[in-house]
Amino acid sequence: MIFRRLLVALLILLLAPLAYAQLALPKQLTTTPKATLPGESASTAALADPRAQAEALLAEARRVQEAERLKDAQTSGEERPTTARQRLLDRLVLLYGERLKLLDELEAMKKSSLETASQKALLAELAGPPPYSAVRTDALRDEYDALREQLKSLASAARALEAQQASLIDARQRAAEAVRLAEDRLARADGRNQVDKDRNNRELAALRRQQAEAELSTIALGLDLVHLKQQKLQPISQEMQRLLAQALPKQRLAKEDFERQQAQLREMLAKVSTEIDRMVAENGKRAAEHTRLAALPQASDPRGATARRLQLIDKQMETDRLSLMTLTWLQGMIQLASDAWGQRYVAFSSDDAATRQAVIVALSQASRDLASREDLFRELQESARIEVRQQEQRLDGAVLDAASAAQESAILDTLKKRVQAYQRVEVAGARLDRQLKRWLDDFGFRAESGGLDNWKLGALQVVQVLKGVWDFEMFAVEDSTHVDGRTVTVAYGVTVGKSIGALALFVVGYWLFSLLSARLQGLMVSRFRVDEQVASVIRRWAMIVLAVVLIIFILNLARIPLTVFAFMGGALAIGVGFGTQTIIKNVISGIIVLFERKIRVGDIIALDGVTGYVTQVDLRASTVRGFDGVEALVPNSSFLENQVVNWTYSNARIRREIRIGVAYGSPVHDAADIVRGCADDHGQVLKDPKPEVFFEDFGDNALLLVLVYWVELGPSLMGRRVDSDLRYAMEKRLGSAGIRIPFPQRDLHVDVSQPLPVRVTQEPDGKPTPADPRAR
Incomplete structure (x- = not known):
């Protein structure tokens, strides 16, 4: 007991x-939360009810918040500014309320299904046996696309929440560290004022830690809610994907469904037409009002009510004009959708590959037309949004009276209508483009068609595209003829196929004529003994004439009249004249060179630093091969405009000279005979005229002799080699005869009759230089 x-x-x-x-x-709420928060023991969290905890925390936070407000009101009669403690308590109340809402949503999400009634109906309908309605298949596609976008949004939200959760964990750790530091300072505090101050700081740090924990708990609940939605939506998406893969190859468009779609499109078209009529009537009323107000004398005052009304009417009329334009575009899209549905019905009703290929061509063209307008819609919408933002800034930043503010607000509403009109067209175009791309996928890659039909369909598409390119008309020309005294005008279209065919015929014909002309040139040279240069000139002129005749023949064969080039006229002639003046000048110069024969193949010429053999003379340029083997293309006009040295013009003989020096005191006549003998013994030195040796001069170091000899240039003769052979022979024979070839010499004469001056220098350290006699 x-x-x-x-x-x-x-x-x-x-x-x-x-x-x-x-x-x-009430006082401990700011330091130690009553309910289970992240970081507390797992056993306590397991035994507690999360919703009851959230309710208790919310009620307690509201109570402490109200008590804090009453305390502040009792402390001071006048209203005090919001303190940090009050802001933290307000934030806690908001976070606990958000946690309670998330818990309710999470509980409701667990008990409910996210599958909508329309989705259930579509899944049940398409789960049956084929064939499947194409209209219902399109509806399931729309649902599937919307569901995929929702899953993408959820995935993005999950990533954002995870990143925010990681940052909040760090914030909670910093808040906990701040609480521990505040408690340490409170334990070491001395004096009542310091204790009260440190206690207040500790309570604020604890509130911040509690706020971080509440935010982290809220983020965790939001992440759980997102994951739960993903788990519930993912099976629905997979089921839709499976049913679409099953239904797409076996879908059919019934006549009733087609007529129902056409009726809906006609109804939409009638609504748009009614809207256009209504807008035209309103625009007419505004125009009449604008005319009436513009005639008033008050309209001249830019700040008056009449001027402001005129400005508003101008904006409204411009908006009406743009809206009418967008409605017209919308009408065109509805009509395009009606035609596309008709093409789709034809494709589903026929099993012919050619028919399906024609449908693909029509739908592809419609898709390209929409794609070409997409950028225009986007640019117009962006410009309208910029005007709206500018008007909003003008309305927010300016100080206006009531009338001016109403005026600017009305203008803002008018500008927003433009954005809505552009958005309406953009949404309609995007929906139609999405449908067209779906249908093109259906008809281009049919699972039930088999490989052979797909191959045929692809081949027909390629053939159709190539045919369209081949028959594309670049331009048309008119040709007038006189028949029985009357003028008959016939239009001819110049297509890509005609142009390619004419070009191919010209290439083949020119190739055949080039082979024939080369054969004829060979016959003229070999059989008729015509000079090769003359035969080349005849061949080139014949090729020019044949090319002109060939062009005229091909143009007539392709039914391309010569008048097609008439529009070029003087402008083309002037342009060709300026562009080809250098070419024409060189061609004419080449003709002159060929006929005059001042320069022929095989001649050795020197022109502008180029020296060598002429290997070819063409109409525009000639080829000169230098002695070093490098070939140079020389324009023919250079032969007529510049001075040309032709070493082989009348004959191939040229004179060459070799200079040699012998030492002073040598027998000059004997040396001359030896040098002349070397030239006489060389086989390529001409005997007529005979080589001669001249005593040229008394040099600084030697007696100068000059050997003058003649050689005949040719393909097998190089003057430099002859000079080298003669120098070798001279050096050998003069050496054998004891005649010396001197090298440069200089004699230095020193006059020693006068004494040389000697100057003694001293180094910086005071020691005498080696030249000083005292240093020895």
Whole structure:
């Protein structure tokens, strides 16, 4: 009995601090949260009800918030500014309320299904046996696309929440560290004021930690909600994808469905027409009002009410004009959709590959037309949005009276109508383009068609595209003829196929004529003994004439009249004249060179630093091969405009000279005979005229002799080699005869009759230089 009383007393002593903490809960809320928060023990969290905890935390936070407000009101009669403590409490109330909402949504999400009634109906309908309605298949596609976009949005939200959760974990750790530091400072505080200040700082740090934990808990609940939505939507998406893969190859467009779609499109077209008529009537009223107000004398005042009304009417009339334009575009899109549905019905009703290929061509053209307008729609919409933003800034930044503010607000509403009109057209175009691309995929890659039909369909598409390119008409020309005294005008179209065919015929014909002319040139040279240069000139002129005749023949064969080039006229002639003046000048110069024969193949010429053999003379340029083997293309006009040295013009003989010096005191006549003998013994030195040796001069170091000899140039003769052979022979024979070829010499004469001056210098360290006699 005594033991039991002692045990009870011990329990009372142990539970007394906890009871005191419960009684002091309003003050302890800021430091120690009552409910389970992230970081507390798992056992306590498991035993607690999350929703009950959220309700308790929200109620307690509201109570402490209200108590704080009453305390502040009692402390001071006048209203005080919001303190940091009040802001933290307000934030906690908001976070606990958000947590409660998320818990309710999460609980409701667990008990409900995210599959809508329309989705259930579509899945049940397409789960049956084929064939499947194409209209219902399109509806399932729309649902599937919307579901995929929703899953993408959820995935993006999950990534954002995970990133935010990681940053909040760091923030919670920093807040916990701040609480520990505040408690340490409070434990070391001295004096009542310092204790009160440190206690207040500790309570604020605890509130910030509690806020971080509440935000982290809210983010965790939001992430759970996103993951739960993904888990529930993913099976629905997979089922839709499976049914689409099953239904797409076996879909059919019934006549009733087609007529129903056409009726809906006609109804939409009638609504747009009614809207256009209504807008035209409103625009007419505004135009009449604008005319009436413009005639008033008050319209001249730019700040008056009449001027402001005129400005608003101008904006409204411009908006009406743009809206009418967008409605017209919308009419065209509806008509295009009606035609596309008709093409689709034809493709589903026929099994002919050619028919399906024609449908693909028509749908592809419609898709390209929409794609070409997409950028225009986007640019117009963006410009309208910029005007709206500018008007909003003008309305927010300016200080206006009531009338001006109403005026600017009305203008803003008018500009927003433009954006809505462009958005309407853009949405309609995007939907139609999406449908066209789906249908093209259906008809281009049919699963039930088999490989052979797909191959035929692809071949027909390629043939159709090539045929369209081949028959594309670049331009048309008219040709007039006189028949029985009357003028008959016939139009001819110049297509890509005609142009390619004419070009191919010209290439083949020119190639055949070039082979024939080369054969004829060979016959003229070999059989008729015609000079090769003359035969080349005849061949080139014949090729020019044949090319002109060939062009005229091909143009007539392709039914391309020569009048097609008449429009070029003088402009083409002037342009060709300026562009080809250099070419024509060189061609004419080449003709002159060929006929005059001043320069022929095989001649050795020197022109502008180029020296070598002429290997070819053409109409525009000639080829000169230098002695070093490098070929140079020389324009023919250079032969007529510049000075040309032709070493082989009348004959191939040229004179060459070699200079040699012998030492002073040598027998000059003997040396001359030796040098002349070397020239006489060389086989390529001409005997007539005979080589001669001249005593040219008394040089600084030698007696100068000059050997003058003649050689005949040809393909097998190189003057430099002859000079080298003669120098070798001279050096050998003069050396054998004891005649020395001197090298440059200089004699230095020193006059020693006068004494040389000697100057003694001294180094910086005071020691005499080696030249100083005292240093020895």
